[in-house]
Amino acid sequence: MSGRIKQPNRDLQWVRMPTWWASRPEIHEALADAPAGDAIAALKLYLGLCANANRKPTDRLPRTGSVAATLSEWSAFLGLSRPMVVAGLSLLVRLELIERLQVRPSIYRLVRYEDIGYWTRLPHQHLAVSRASGTLQKLVDMTNRSVTTLHALQLYVYLASIRDRKTLQARVSYTKLTDTLHMSRASVARGLSILVNHDLVNMRQNDYDPVLKRKMAGVYWLKGRIGAVGEDELLGPAGENQLLDAATSDPPVADRLPSNYADHLP
Structure with missing residues (x-):
């Protein structure tokens, strides 16, 4: 059997990720309570499932949001050991983020994959780095320990x-991050540093507002393009770094985008 997952989305710029669960503190508390390796594997596998989920029904996968893959294929795709794959998939099932549709061959499906209004776009090509690699290299490069x-x-x-x-920006305070994600401020800072070092996120943090006399919420954005209408105008020739200037520019970025821009994003 091939050592690679059959990747229906390999050439796509972006893939769909359900978001209904990502702001629920109880999910993050459960991840924090699990062994770190199991929880790391679970989140890498979740992103891997998003990368490979079928968008249209097929004879092999009649339900959208499904992936058929062996333990060895998941291991190669995400840089996880086979025991970590087993533990990660089991944790996702317990958290009801995925469901197991079939044992042999193993088929899993993302829960609520088709929910309108509860999904976002992930920069698939940026995560994969190379179409020929057959991996999500950005995730493979992150330690599992x-x-x-x-x-x-x-x-x-x-x-x-x-x-x-x-x-395309996320504005959020450290307090909100710590409360939602069940981690300390120091852990938030270290986690953000890892994302920046692995070229996954850019950020502008905690500008001081002299009028309000307090620090403002941080501004964050994911690296990589997602094929959105108006994205070229937003990013400009300088790439994602253009967003850093746009975060505090006048007029706001949204004012320079086509009126139907939001209709083309999740």
């Missing part, structure tokens, strides 16, 4: 889930 990796992955899915449809 550190709780900081878990915190980084939690932050990644959460920021993706709250990203504004018009600006």
Whole structure:
């Protein structure tokens, strides 16, 4: 049997990720209570399922949001050991984030994959790095042995889930991050550092407002394009770094986008 997952979305710029669960503190508390390696595997596998989920029914996969893959294929795709794959999939099932449709061959499905209004776009090509690699290389490059990796992955899915449809930015305070993700401020800072170092997120943090006399919420955005209408105008020739200037520019970024821009984002 081939050592690679049959990737229906390999050439797509973006893939769909359900977001209904990403802001629920009880989910993140359960991830924090699980062994770190199991929770890391679970979140890597969740992103891997998003990367490979079928968007249209097929004879092999009649329900959308499904993936058929062996333990060895998941292991190669995400850089996980086979025991970690087993533990990660089991944790996702217990948390009711995925459901197991079939044992042999093994088929899993993302829960609430088709929910209108509860999904976002992930920058698939950016995560994969190379179409020929057959992996999600950005995730493979993240160690499976550190709780900081878990915190980084939690932050990644959460920021993706709250990203504004018009600006592609997520504005959120440290207090909100710590309360939702069940981690300390120091853990948030270390997790964000990992995301920046792995070229997954850019950020502008805690500007001081002299009028309100307090620090403002941080501004974060995922690296990589998602094929949105108006994205070229938003990112400009400077790429994603253009967003850093746009975060505080006048007029707002959204004012420069086509009027139907939001209609083309989840």
